[in-house]
Amino acid sequence: MDELCDVVEVPKWTFFRNFGSKEDVVLAPTQDLWAAFLDVLEDCPADGRTLIALFEDALAAAIDRMDAEGWAERTLQSRRLASRTPSMDAHWLASCDRTSRTALAVVERRFALPGTGDVRAHLALDMLIAAFHRALDGWVAQPAGHTRTDLAHRLRAACAELPGALTAKAEARA
DSSP, rough: OHHHHHTTTOOOOHHHHSSSHHHHHHHHHHHHHHHHHHHHHHHHOOOOOOOOOOOHHHHHHHHSSSSSTTTHHHHHHHHHHHHHHHHHHHHHHHHHHHHHHHHHHHHHHHHOOOSSSSHHHHHHHHHHHHHHHHHHHHHHHHSSOOOOHHHHHHHHHHHTTTTHHHHHHOOOOO
16 A cells, blocks of 8 residues: 555545545446446436346446546456455445445436336346446456447347346256
């Protein structure tokens, strides 16, 4: 921590005024993405789309809002570091949980959901997050092409697999 603050010529108290922890610094690009997702969700129209489609479109729009200069590289480095550092990965999961709760509150406030809408909204959001994690893992693992556009394509492809995942049957191997 001392070295980091020395390199950027910032006192520790300034650092902690802007970031809750050093994990927050590493995870900032992903946290910026989910903050943008919440902003998009606040403004997206209630136009009869399925919740999963609404969430997918909101996250794709949030990816598109990320800074074209540097966000993808910062995200790539962040995910690589987090995958090697258990405390970082745990911090990221906690951040995802906080974002999920906020997103569900937005959905509950803004949209009329039939029947057990709260359960359905939670499951739809959980599926989106799972699809995003698969897309992000594949994006990080690829040798090149770490762009916002490629991440958005991977997200769309992972979401397209969700219906098949819900109906896939476990069959005995021959």
